[in-house]
Amino acid sequence: MKIVIAGGSIAGLSSALTLGCIGHDVHVYERSDVPLRGKGGGVAVLRHMMKFLEQHGHYTQHMISVPTIMRRRIDINGDVLTEEPEKLPFSSWDTVYRSLCAMLPKDRISYGQEVVGFTEHDKGIEIDLDRGESVSADILVAADGIGSRTRAKLFPNYESRFAGYVAWRGIVDESAFSPQEVEALVNNFTMFRDPGHMFMAFLIPGLDGSLAPGRRRFNWLWYRNEADVAAMHRHLTDDHGHQHHASISPGHLSTESFEELCELATRHLPVTFQQLVRETRAPFFQSIFDALSPSFSVGRVALIGDAACTVRPHTASGTSKAADDAVALAEALSSNTEFHVEQVLALWAASRREAVGRLLVKGPELAASFGLGSTDT
Numbered sequence: 001m002k003i004v005i006a007g008g009s010i011a012g013l014s015s016a017l018t019l020g021c022i023g024h025d026v027h028v029y030e031r032s033d034v035p036l037r038g039k040g041g042g043v044a045v046l047r048h049m050m051k052f053l054e055q056h057g058h059y060t061q062h063m064i065s066v067p068t069i070m071r072r073r074i075d076i077n078g079d080v081l082t083e084e085p086e087k088l089p090f091s092s093w094d095t096v097y098r099s100l101c102a103m104l105p106k107d108r109i110s111y112g113q114e115v116v117g118f119t120e121h122d123k124g125i126e127i128d129l130d131r132g133e134s135v136s137a138d139i140l141v142a143a144d145g146i147g148s149r150t151r152a153k154l155f156p157n158y159e160s161r162f163a164g165y166v167a168w169r170g171i172v173d174e175s176a177f178s179p180q181e182v183e184a185l186v187n188n189f190t191m192f193r194d195p196g197h198m199f200m201a202f203l204i205p206g207l208d209g210s211l212a213p214g215r216r217r218f219n220w221l222w223y224r225n226e227a228d229v230a231a232m233h234r235h236l237t238d239d240h241g242h243q244h245h246a247s248i249s250p251g252h253l254s255t256e257s258f259e260e261l262c263e264l265a266t267r268h269l270p271v272t273f274q275q276l277v278r279e280t281r282a283p284f285f286q287s288i289f290d291a292l293s294p295s296f297s298v299g300r301v302a303l304i305g306d307a308a309c310t311v312r313p314h315t316a317s318g319t320s321k322a323a324d325d326a327v328a329l330a331e332a333l334s335s336n337t338e339f340h341v342e343q344v345l346a347l348w349a350a351s352r353r354e355a356v357g358r359l360l361v362k363g364p365e366l367a368a369s370f371g372l373g374s375t376d377t
């Protein structure tokens with residue numbers, strides 16, 4: 001079958017790989033003019049994504065992640081409150097993204113082309129691109145993220161929901177500090193919590209994928225409850241005055257937001273974490289939203305990754321869920337040949353929607369246990 005994929009991030013690339021693997025003719029259209037390099041933060045590479053990378057690209061965990069040794073919680077003075085052994089495979093969004101890009105033949109993806117609409121007919125689906133061009137396919141896979149335009153067309157009345165808290169995030173080179181300054185953070189997953197906010201930091205690979213001491217980077221995340229929606233919109237306005245739906249990418253915070261972040265850090269964080277924030281050249285901002293598409297398929301359209309359902313970051317499963325969606329979709333489309341394509345997609349969609357149920361419950365529960373988010377989630 002000919003399959004068009006809208007969106008060339010983790011979900012889009014994963015599905016291009018799995019569907020290509022079983023012989024379908026796939027093509028990805030990504031609206032960004034260039035590959036998305038350098039834009040993401042740290043990610044925990046969970047079992048399913050790791051298995052996916054091992055099977056498709058022969059990557060192994062030690063090639064792409066910096067494991068932690070201890071999970072530590074510190075107080076405002078930097079003293080250790082609790083400490084327990086925990087081996088978490090932290091990598092970076094970039095490393096996972098680059099691994100997936102390296103596996104996909106280059107002629108299978110077009111950059112700078114946005115999917116703007118589609119029309120279904122008896123024998124297939126016609127997909128419209130932003131420059132007036134259109135392409136025919138048997139299936140459209142919508143991997144266009146939390147603000148999915150495809151989902152909006154299918155379900156115009158559906159809206160994702162603000163979870164009541166935001167995340168300030170950043171990445172800073174390990175080499176920006178003397179070894180003594182960051183000794184306590186290396187090898188550890190370090191957290192600081194106070195009512196209404198939680199800060200965490202851990203090491204991830206360097207931008208070139210390097211795992212060597214001194215060439216790695218610290219990733220930090222600072223979740224903060226945000227009851228003031230006007231303040232959130234202010235932080236979602238970039239350095240050019242454009243308002244965004246859910247996030248501001250690295251390097252595009254307004255000067256006012258950046259100054260407010262530094263001022264908040266000075267007032268509320270232990271000194272080591274203040275240093276991480278201050279040394280970060282391009283912090284970024286994300287509002288935490290919950291999204292669950294009313295259905296993961298309609299006719300010949302399948303929604304995957306964040307377009308189908310966005311889970312809370314505490315479950316550390318956004319990329320793994322995207323890989324699971326892609327594997328399950330390929331499994332469905334390699335069997336069930338006695339069914340019509342719409343039926344196959346409907347069966348796949350129902351089973352994936354059920355499968356994510358556990359994560360949808362676990363995310364808000366974890367957030368609540370950290371004192372994050374609105375209580376009605």
Ligand SMILES: Cc1cc2nc3c(=O)[nH]c(=O)nc-3n(C[C@H](O)[C@H](O)[C@H](O)COP(=O)(O)OP(=O)(O)OC[C@H]3O[C@@H](n4cnc5c(N)ncnc54)[C@H](O)[C@@H]3O)c2cc1C
Pocket residue numbers: 006007008009010011012029030031032036039040041042043092093113114115116143144145146148149150304305306307313318319322
């Ligand atoms: C730049 C970036 C950085 C990220 N960093 C992290 C991170 O550090 N940690 C973490 O846990 N998660 C991160 N995420 C989210 C994480 O990648 C996702 O939860 C998960 O990987 C599933 O993503 P996705 O591919 O479904 O959606 P997304 O990653 O949101 O990708 C959607 C893609 O679709 C493209 N697109 C949107 N609309 C259209 C359209 N109409 N036509 C064509 N293309 C379109 C977008 O440009 C984007 O590339 C990041 C996402 C992005 C885009």
